[in-house]
Amino acid sequence: AAGVIQSPRHLIKEKRETATLKCYPIPRHDTVYWYQQGPGQDPQFLISFYEKMQSDKGSIPDRFSAQQFSDYHSELNMSSLELGDSALYFCASSAGPNNEQFFGPGTRLTVL
């Protein structure tokens, strides 16, 4: 069965650079969620989208923005990267909000 696809799987950036993470949800899933997991931490919710509209917002820094496109894929844009942004970034999708969330393999971002 198709799963959530995230790209790239690994990304290395310098401080103050910009990064874009992509998420392709499971087919027919219209809801996408972004989470950040720091080393040894549990995942923290960043933001979610339902039918291309932002549906919920968590602890997402102002330097980050995200959107969901007409094909339901989503992109997380991160600017002015800081060392503390180094983490595993997960995308999850569900068939509508309030339903079971399926997670992608994550993108490991390292900021040097």
Place this chain on the structure above:
Amino acid sequence: KQEVTQIPAALSVPEGENLVLNCSFTDSAIYNLQWFRQDPGKGLTSLLLIQSSQREQTSGRLNASLDKSSGRSTLYIAASQPGDSATYLCAVPPENTGNQFYFGTGTSLTVIP
């Protein structure tokens, strides 16, 4: 803000044992509760989802229960295997949105062959 706690933080058992992982949450106004496993440096695999109106869910050797009023859930793993070694996380979304998950602190399980 919802706080989710998992006990124990780490657990080591010999192969074949049955075990119970605990999850507690401070705000009982939840939409559902989902259990995940996470292998080191890997993604999250969904194990079980329990709706707030349900008491338990079963999948193979896994059984999850939910006592919403007391803010507790347990994950029971029968006949543990070395392949079950991973970190187990419970997560709850608030009742009003059902969107964002609050994750527990996780239980690191090691099953010794």
